[in-house]
Amino acid sequence: AQSVTQLDSHVSVSEGTPVLLRCNYSSSYSPSLFWYVQHPNKGLQLLLKYTSAATLVKGINGFEAEFKKSETSFHLTKPSAHMSDAAEYFCVVSDLRDDKIIFGKGTRLHILP
Amino acid sequence: NAGVMQNPRHLVRRRGQEARLRCSPMKGHSHVYWYRQLPEEGLKFMVYLQKENIIDESGMPKERFSAEFPKEGPSILRIQQVVRGDSAAYFCASSVSGRTEAFFGQGTRLTVV
Numbered sequence: 001a002q003s004v005t006q007l008d009s010h011v012s013v014s015e016g017t018p019v020l021l022r023c024n025y026s027s028s029y030s031p032s033l034f035w036y037v038q039h040p041n042k043g044l045q046l047l048l049k050y051t052s053a054a055t056l057v058k059g060i061n062g063f064e065a066e067f068k069k070s071e072t073s074f075h076l077t078k079p080s081a082h083m084s085d086a087a088e089y090f091c092v093v094s095d096l097r098d099d100k101i102i103f104g105k106g107t108r109l110h111i112l113p
Numbered sequence: 114n115a116g117v118m119q120n121p122r123h124l125v126r127r128r129g130q131e132a133r134l135r136c137s138p139m140k141g142h143s144h145v146y147w148y149r150q151l152p153e154e155g156l157k158f159m160v161y162l163q164k165e166n167i168i169d170e171s172g173m174p175k176e177r178f179s180a181e182f183p184k185e186g187p188s189i190l191r192i193q194q195v196v197r198g199d200s201a202a203y204f205c206a207s208s209v210s211g212r213t214e215a216f217f218g219q220g221t222r223l224t225v226v
Contacts, residue, residue: 034214044156044204044217051213090156092215100169101146101206101215106155 002027004093006104014112019063019078021107023091026072033074034092035065038106044090050074061085086111115139117207118187119218126195126225134190134221138207145188146215147173147180150202162188195225 007022025031035047048059055067061084065076074091091104118137126132138145143164148156158172162182173180177195182188192199202222206215 032213036217043219044206046214046216049214088155100158100161101208102158103148103156 002029002031002093002102004091004102004104006089006091006107008107009105010108010110012110012112013081015083016080019076019081019085019109021076021089021091021109023065023074023076023104024072025074025091025093027093032094033065033067034094034101035059035063035074035076036090036092036103037087038090039087047076047089081109081111083111083113085109117205117216117218119203119205119221121221122219124221124223126223128196128225129194132192132195132199132223132225134192134203134205134223135187136190136205136207136218137187138205139216142207142209142216144208144210144215145182146206146208147188147190148204148206150204150220152201156204159190192223195223197225199223200225 003026005024033050036044037047038044047063048057050057050067058064063078065074067074088106088108090106094101120135145162147159149159150156160173160180161169165184177193179191202220204220206217208215
């Protein structure tokens with residue numbers, strides 16, 4: 001069965017500095033990987049997805065993520081943080097065998113002025 | 114094509130009452146997922162349904178909770194004899210398949226008083 005681990009429950013960065021949110025996954029089969037963002041009291045929005053095409057995936061709002069099979073990682077990055085990026089971010093995995101979509105526990109991103 | 118529609122957005126129930134949460138998936142989507150988000154916690158998988166079938170209910174409490182996705186009409190998450198601990202945000206998502214991204218509704222915020 002697949003699983004996903006988000007290594008940090010909270011990350012704080014200063015505005016204008018790079019963002020790194022870490023995600024490791026476990027999957028017996030070829031996985032699909034996603035990052036979602038949830039702003040306070042809002043629903044979830046898809047940031048980007050990897051489905052076995054290019055390993056570097058670009059998403060909305062300047063975010064991107066790189067699929068590294070050797071490291072079983074799918075870390076989310078952004079070159080320069082903006083105050084509006086403050087939110088909770090979820091890494092998600094699904095695979096061919098099991099249609100169930102599994103969420104990580106989330107990482108809360110804080111942006112310091 | 115309207116997004117995933119959940120209603121009601123907010124639901125208040127007294128202890129011991131029943132709560133019925135509705136989710137209308139996006140047009141053409143036959144996969145529905147329910148998640149629960151407790152305050153300060155991540156999204157926890159509850160149940161995964163396809164039309165008229167429960168595929169995986171491993172995340173759903175054995176008692177008082179049930180879910181259905183009939184041939185016609187929305188998916189329903191039903192909580193009988195609610196308790197204070199059921200207070201949470203309940204999110205529904207739908208997808209075309211397990212390999213594609215899931216689209217989320219805005220959630221139903223259940224408060225048990």
